Amino acid sequence: MGFLGAQHAILQAPLGPDLSCPELVAAVSNAGGMGFLRAPDQDRTDIVKKLIQRTRELTERPFGIGVVLAFPLPEKTFRLILEEKVTALWVFWGHFPAEKVDECHQAGVKVIHQVGSVDEAVKAAQAGVDAIVVQGVEAGGHVRSEVPLLVLLPAVVDALKSQGYNIPIVAAGGIVDARGYVAALALGAQGVCLGTRFVATPECIAHPLYKKKMVEAGVSDTEYTDVYGRLRWRAPHRVIRTPFHEQCKNELPADGTESGQPVIGRTTIYDRDEDVPKFSGKVPNSSTSGDVESMAMYAGTGVGLIHEIIPAASVVKGLVEGAQAIIQQLGSRVDTSSSGERLTTMV
Template sequence: MGWRGILGFEYGIVQAPLGPDISGPELVAAVANAGGLGLLRAPDWEAPDHVRRLIRNTRTLTDKPFGIGVVLAFPHKENIKAILDEKVAVLQVSWGECPKDLVLEAQQAGVKIVPQVGSFEEARKAADAGVDAIIVQGREAGGHVIGQDGLISLLPRVVDLVGGRIPVIAAGGIVDERGCVAALALGAQGVCLGTRFLATRESYAHPTYKLKLVEHDKTEYTDVFGRARWPGAPQRVLKTPFFMDWRTLPSHENEANQPVIGRSTIHCMEKEIRRFAGTVPNVTTTGDIESMAMYAGEGVGLIKEILPAGEVVKRLVEGTQLLIQQQFHGEKL
């Protein structure tokens, strides 16, 4: 298969860092044990001791390498220091500049650094900084979406830009072997999936959230959620009844003056959840779950069941190999 051995992993299947704490040790270890690259999600505040615990807890569940994602739009310097001290395999960064000094610091610590980008210009800067790989996120992706370009147009441009010097990983709307094959055809060497791994047994998402991922098949690109906490960070969400009732929320409104609709423990911190907050419900969340943000990519309509994460990796790998052999081997246009 075209992505065997990418970044030193058995398969080029990457489980996206699902925030704020949905991709915890259980999910990441399950993906790692199946041969993929699992990514923890660091807190959006400085909590280096907690980051160390997350990493060490994951190591009790797997002896395989894994990584952790950091959102650079939030305080992160102490968290990154802890990550590099712990020498995880991969530091994934997003929503911010990935400067050359950070790249060098990570690489000198023996940690591979992989930024996620949403534009050609971002990809150029990342490549110039000497990163180890680039995740290209299309507008089809779930959660917070940094770019405006679709994956099918952006991905091959980035592949041409790096000219085989840096592995390119495709993200956005990919949930099955057909998406994997499409990404390979566009020049990617790996795929990064968020929504498909969100809908797994080991994901830390609330059961109601997982159920909605199976029930709903439509998403929308919006900025209704989290305007006060994270301005300028639009997101793709499920078209739940709550969202459809509020999707035209006036631009001057945000979560700051809204009622509290629930509570949650996130990275060991007790948090209130206000209406229109961008916090997705995890297994500890109580309150009006169905009125909370539920991020999902455009491929959600292809998700029909909640599976073990290892089974997701297995089906992706075997399905992709079979599809290539059956549909494309030896065929001529």
């Protein structure tokens, strides 16, 4: 199935603040999926332009860029994205009005809205977006939903169908392999979005210890919490239960933030050197130094199914070929004369 110009409806989530580097995005797009950069939340058009230009040097395939609507979208950043005519703008955690969607369409840019509830999905459809990503509570990083994907996804599918909307729906949250891909298709999605699985690739600039912790994590080794990064964005998120997290998660007062906490490391995000206080929400990238093991390590529940660091292209290939094999196996067990054909065309 083609998806907004990509060969496969396999999306790499915008990973903040800078883990969605051009090398990762291009690798996913070159493999037939669609990679997404993550725009800085600040007014940094210089960085946005560099990210887009560098990605274009690495791929001629479709790719996009994501913004978090919890922070005011700088008008200059929005205009630059439209001027650069990336394939798609990914918006998350807030309302993106029909007027903005129309501006994107006039510039030839598609809009993908990630949602965490049925109401959000309906509002996004009403605004005229081109695709909707449904995020379940199993997702890593900042999590909008409070409902498991197994329930939320079909609820969104049913709600949009009942109102006459025919918008591609992409499933996100806990999906790391072909089995999750096929399950999402069976629930009514037309594609899947992966974040955690793409962090555990050589192209991603996440810190090596962060990737190691992912490979070592078991299926119950993540927690839905709100203790990291409260000063900037008090929003629920899912992290790996590292020894630090288990020992120290209750030290922060319920109304407290990382302000005043000791500095445990340093990092460079894009071109700026920054301190990393204890309980900061800054995820460790390849430049990070200090007590990296005590920093936030975002991951979805599917991390327990990740056992090795593999290239992004191998992730995409494994999803496609694995899904096709599973569907064929299922077809030999049950009568899927129509549904089996439909699923096969999706992958």
